[in-house]
Amino acid sequence: MQRLSIIIGFLIVTAGCSQFTNSPTSKAWHNTNAYFNSLIIARENMKEADKQLFTTREENYSALMPILLPMDSTKAQEVATNLKEVIEKTSLIAERHSNSKYLAEAYILLGKARMMKGDFINAIEVFKYVNTTTKDETGRHTALIWLMRAYTEQRDYEMALKVSEVIRTLDLNKTNTRDFYLTKAYLHQRTGEFATSAAIAEEALKLMSKNEQTARVHYAVGQMYDIINQSAKALPHYLAVPKNRPNYDMEFYAHLNALLDEAVVRRGSTAGVQENFKKMLTDRKNTDLKDKIFYTMGNLEARKENYPKAIEYYNASLRNSTGNSAQNAYTYLELAEIHYNKLLKYDLASLYYDSTITALPKNSPDYERISRRASSLSDFVTYQRVLTLEDSLQHLAAMNPAALEKTLETVIQQKEEEAQKAKEAAELAAKKNNNVAVDRLSDKDETFKRWALYDPVVIAKNKSDFQQIWGTRPLDDNWRRKDKEAGSISFKVERGVVGSEPAQANAPTRQEAEQQKADAAAKEMEAKKKELYTRIPTTPEKLVASQRKQEEAYYQLGKIYKFQFNEPQNAIATFRTLLAKFPQTVHEAEALYLLALMSENQETNPYRATLLSKHPASTYARQLLRGNASITSDTESKAHVVYTQAFNLYSNDSYQSALKMAEDGLITYTGTSIEDKFAMLRIILLAKTGQRDVYQQALNEFIQGYPSSNLMPKAKELMAVLDKK
Known part of the structure; x- marks a missing residue:
C-alpha cells in the first residue's frame, strides 16, 4: 500500500511538471532545467563564437568599413563547433521545455546560429515564428531586429525596410533600440544611402559603451561623411576612435584620415599636416605602414586637385608596399580614377584599372563595378588606337615616295629612342628598388x-x-x-701578352669594320621600312579596309560612351562623326536611333525623321513607332489581310511587289501580333531579290528584335547558312 502511494505521488508530481501545463511547479521545473542545462551553455558558445569572429576579422581600412560585421558562412566554419552546440542546446529547450520563459531567447539564439552558418531561409522562419507566437515583448522585438538583419544579409532590402517600419512603431528597451539603430544604419549603408546611415549610426553611438566595436562604428561613420564630402562631420568621429580602445591599425588609419579632414576643414595651408605625415614616416613603429601614409598624402593632394603631386605620392605608396595587395589595389584605383576622370588619359587609366582588378579581393563591394570599367576601358583604348593608327597610315599613304621614305626613317628612329629610354628607365627603377631594399635593411638595424x-x-x-x-x-x-x-x-x-701576337691576315681594318657596321645598320633600317610599308594602305582595296576599321571603331566607341561610360554628349559627338565621315555606313540606322533617343525632343528631332524616311522597315524605326502605335482588333484584322496578300504575291513569284507590300505592312502594322511574320517575309524576299547586304542586316535585326518569336529557329537557320557562305 505504501509503494502504491509513492507511485501515485510520483505520477502526480510528474504530471504537474509537464511542459504542456502552466502550473507554478511545472514552470519552475522547466525554467530551472532550461536555464542550467541548455541556455547557459548556448549563451556561452554564442558569446565565444562572436568574440572569435570579431577578434580574427580581417579589416580593410582603405575600403568602407561595414557598420556590422557581414555574415560569412566560410568564416563561420572556424566556430562551427560552437554553433553546433548552440543549435543542439536551444533545440532541447524548444522540444522539452516549451513552457519555459527562456523559449523566445532560445529560438533567437537558434535563428542567429543558423544565419551565421548561411542558412538564411530557416533563420528567417525562426524569427518569424518568435514574432508571431511569443508573449515576451522584449523577445519579439529582438526577433524582429534579427529578422531585419537576416533580410539585409540576404540582400532583400525591400523586405528589410518593411520590417524596420514595423520596429519603428514599437516601444523598445535601450539594448534593442541600440541594436535597431545599428542594424538600420547597416541596411542603409548596404544600399548606398550614406547620409541616412551615418545619421542613424550617430544615434546608436549615444547608447554604446567604450569598446572596439564602438571605435569601428565611429570609423565607419567618419568614412561615410567623407564619401558625401562632409569632412567637418567626419573629423569628430575619427578623433573619437582612439578614445574607444581600438587596435593599433584602426587608430593609425583614423589618425591619417583625421589629418586629411583637418586639412580640408581648414581650407588653408596644409604645411602643418604634411609635417605630421613626415613625422609619421620617420616613426620606427610605422616602418611597415609607409605605403598607407603615402597613400593618404596622395589623397590630400588629390582633394586639392594637385594631381601630379598626388600621382607622385601614390607611386611612392606602391614603391613602399610591404605586400599588402588590398592596399595596392586601392592605390591603383586612385591612380586609375585620376587618369580617367581628371586627366582623361584613358590608355593609362586602363592599365591602372587592370592592376586594380589583379590586386582587389573578389569579395570587395566595388569589384564588379571596377571590373566592368576595366573591361570597357580596355575595349575603348583598343578602338581609340585603331582610329589613331589608321589615320596615321592613311596620312602616310597620301605622301609622295620621297617624303614617305624620310617619314618612315624618322618613325623608326623615334621608336628606337623610345625603346632605349624605356630600357634606361627600367634599369633606373630596378636600381632604385635595390637601393630602397638596402635602405630598409639599414633602417631595421644600422x-x-x-x-x-x-x-x-x-x-x-x-x-x-x-x-x-x-x-x-x-x-x-x-x-x-x-x-x-x-x-x-x-x-x-x-x-700579359694580349695584343702582342701578330694580326691575322684576314682581320678587317678599322675603316672596313666601321663600313660593315654601317652596312648592317642600313640593311636593318631597310627591313624595318619594308615591314612598315606593308601596313600602309597604298592600294584602293587596302584603303577601303582601313576605312572600314575606322567606321567600326567610331561605332563601337559611340556605344561605349552611351552604354558603359554613361557619357551621352561624347556618344552624340562620336555618332555624328561616324555619320559625317561614313554616310553609307551599315550602322546608320542604329546610330540614328541612338541619336534620336539621346535628343531632347523625341518627336521633332532630325534623327528620328531621317531614320523613319531612310530606314522605315528597320527594327530601330519600328522601335520608335511602337510607342505611339494604337492596336485594336480592327488593326489586327487588317494586318492579317495585308500579310495574306503579300504572301500570295510571293507565292506567285511577284517578289518586288510582295517586298513592297511586306515593307509597307511592317511599318503600318508595327506592334501587331504578326509583326514578326512581316519581318520574316521581308527577309525571304530580300534574299529572292538578291539584296545580300540588306538581307544580312535585316536578319541580324530580326534576331535582336524578336527573341521570343516562333520564327526564331528559322532565322537562326538562315544565319547559319549565311555564315557558311
Whole structure:
C-alpha cells in the first residue's frame, strides 16, 4: 500500500511538471532545467563564437568599413563547433521545455546560429515564428531586429525596410533600440544611402559603451561623411576612435584620415599636416605602414586637385608596399580614377584599372563595378588606337615616295629612342628598388652588415670583375691552363701578352669594320621600312579596309560612351562623326536611333525623321513607332489581310511587289501580333531579290528584335547558312 502511494505521488508530481501545463511547479521545473542545462551553455558558445569572429576579422581600412560585421558562412566554419552546440542546446529547450520563459531567447539564439552558418531561409522562419507566437515583448522585438538583419544579409532590402517600419512603431528597451539603430544604419549603408546611415549610426553611438566595436562604428561613420564630402562631420568621429580602445591599425588609419579632414576643414595651408605625415614616416613603429601614409598624402593632394603631386605620392605608396595587395589595389584605383576622370588619359587609366582588378579581393563591394570599367576601358583604348593608327597610315599613304621614305626613317628612329629610354628607365627603377631594399635593411638595424660571401651585391660585382679579366670560365680543375680558353679573353691575359701576337691576315681594318657596321645598320633600317610599308594602305582595296576599321571603331566607341561610360554628349559627338565621315555606313540606322533617343525632343528631332524616311522597315524605326502605335482588333484584322496578300504575291513569284507590300505592312502594322511574320517575309524576299547586304542586316535585326518569336529557329537557320557562305 505504501509503494502504491509513492507511485501515485510520483505520477502526480510528474504530471504537474509537464511542459504542456502552466502550473507554478511545472514552470519552475522547466525554467530551472532550461536555464542550467541548455541556455547557459548556448549563451556561452554564442558569446565565444562572436568574440572569435570579431577578434580574427580581417579589416580593410582603405575600403568602407561595414557598420556590422557581414555574415560569412566560410568564416563561420572556424566556430562551427560552437554553433553546433548552440543549435543542439536551444533545440532541447524548444522540444522539452516549451513552457519555459527562456523559449523566445532560445529560438533567437537558434535563428542567429543558423544565419551565421548561411542558412538564411530557416533563420528567417525562426524569427518569424518568435514574432508571431511569443508573449515576451522584449523577445519579439529582438526577433524582429534579427529578422531585419537576416533580410539585409540576404540582400532583400525591400523586405528589410518593411520590417524596420514595423520596429519603428514599437516601444523598445535601450539594448534593442541600440541594436535597431545599428542594424538600420547597416541596411542603409548596404544600399548606398550614406547620409541616412551615418545619421542613424550617430544615434546608436549615444547608447554604446567604450569598446572596439564602438571605435569601428565611429570609423565607419567618419568614412561615410567623407564619401558625401562632409569632412567637418567626419573629423569628430575619427578623433573619437582612439578614445574607444581600438587596435593599433584602426587608430593609425583614423589618425591619417583625421589629418586629411583637418586639412580640408581648414581650407588653408596644409604645411602643418604634411609635417605630421613626415613625422609619421620617420616613426620606427610605422616602418611597415609607409605605403598607407603615402597613400593618404596622395589623397590630400588629390582633394586639392594637385594631381601630379598626388600621382607622385601614390607611386611612392606602391614603391613602399610591404605586400599588402588590398592596399595596392586601392592605390591603383586612385591612380586609375585620376587618369580617367581628371586627366582623361584613358590608355593609362586602363592599365591602372587592370592592376586594380589583379590586386582587389573578389569579395570587395566595388569589384564588379571596377571590373566592368576595366573591361570597357580596355575595349575603348583598343578602338581609340585603331582610329589613331589608321589615320596615321592613311596620312602616310597620301605622301609622295620621297617624303614617305624620310617619314618612315624618322618613325623608326623615334621608336628606337623610345625603346632605349624605356630600357634606361627600367634599369633606373630596378636600381632604385635595390637601393630602397638596402635602405630598409639599414633602417631595421644600422649595425647589420652581410658577410661578403652572402652579399648578392658584392657577389655580382666580383663576378663581373672576374669575367672582364678571365672571360667565362667553367667551374672545374686547372681552369688557368693555357688550353682552357673560354669567352673572348684567354689564358694569355694572365701572362700579359694580349695584343702582342701578330694580326691575322684576314682581320678587317678599322675603316672596313666601321663600313660593315654601317652596312648592317642600313640593311636593318631597310627591313624595318619594308615591314612598315606593308601596313600602309597604298592600294584602293587596302584603303577601303582601313576605312572600314575606322567606321567600326567610331561605332563601337559611340556605344561605349552611351552604354558603359554613361557619357551621352561624347556618344552624340562620336555618332555624328561616324555619320559625317561614313554616310553609307551599315550602322546608320542604329546610330540614328541612338541619336534620336539621346535628343531632347523625341518627336521633332532630325534623327528620328531621317531614320523613319531612310530606314522605315528597320527594327530601330519600328522601335520608335511602337510607342505611339494604337492596336485594336480592327488593326489586327487588317494586318492579317495585308500579310495574306503579300504572301500570295510571293507565292506567285511577284517578289518586288510582295517586298513592297511586306515593307509597307511592317511599318503600318508595327506592334501587331504578326509583326514578326512581316519581318520574316521581308527577309525571304530580300534574299529572292538578291539584296545580300540588306538581307544580312535585316536578319541580324530580326534576331535582336524578336527573341521570343516562333520564327526564331528559322532565322537562326538562315544565319547559319549565311555564315557558311
